[in-house]
Amino acid sequence: MKKTISIVILTTITILSHIPAFAEPLIGKIGSSNGYKSHGGYQWYVSYMDLNPPRNFRQGEQIKIKLLGDAKLVYVRLLQKDAPYTSSEGIIDNIVHVPSGGVIILKLQEPYLNIKQVSVHSGHEAFQNLIDVSNGNADIVSIDVSMGN
Numbered sequence: 386m387k388k389t390i391s392i393v394i395l396t397t398i399t400i401l402s403h404i405p406a407f408a409e410p411l412i413g414k415i416g417s418s419n420g421y422k423s424h425g426g427y428q429w430y431v432s433y434m435d436l437n438p439p440r441n442f443r444q445g446e447q448i449k450i451k452l453l454g455d456a457k458l459v460y461v462r463l464l465q466k467d468a469p470y471t472s473s474e475g476i477i478d479n480i481v482h483v484p485s486g487g488v489i490i491l492k493l494q495e496p497y498l499n500i501k502q503v504s505v506h507s508g509h510e511a512f513q514n515l516i517d518v519s520n521g522n523a524d525i526v527s528i529d530v531s532m533g534n
Contacts, residue, residue: 408449408529411503413437415525420508430456430508430522435501439466442497447533448477452487455521456507459483461491464502473512475500480516483523492533503528 413434420428432452442448442463450461463475475497481489507523510516 408531411436411440411528411530413503417524419522424509424518426519426521427508429506429510431504431506431511432523432525433502433504434525434528436503437501439499439501442493442500442530443532444493444496445533446493447531448491448493448503449529449531450489450491450503450505451526451528452483452489452505452523453526454487454507454523456483456523458507458516458520459489459523460506460511460516461489462502462504462506463497463500464504465497466499466501470502476512487523487526 411434413436415432415434417430417432419430422428448461452459458480460479461477461481462473463477464470464472465475468474477491477493481491483489503525505523505525506512507520508516509518509520
């Protein structure tokens, strides 16, 4: 009997390890804002999702952001509740390359606590840092969060 239970437990663990982690869709108000037009696009462009209430993101979680638009490069920012919207605090990594399908996946290397907004920054520059003068714009369609594998 013990051998049968052990086999069932091991089989269940093996099966579960091959099932993708449950993805939780983030719910919030999606919006965008932009700077002046230059070189056929916007000097800066931001698409964002305001979270209410603010949310904690854990180390190891994966954020999957579905984008529309023609941006090839973006910055992603997780903005804390007390930070001003003009702040560059909370930018994850550096510039992120947007694949042709428009879905970027980022694995968090550290926790991000009390986050009020997830934003994607595109256009020619973000926070006075050049992205690319021919870079387009990106709009958030949806954001899912799951525990990374």
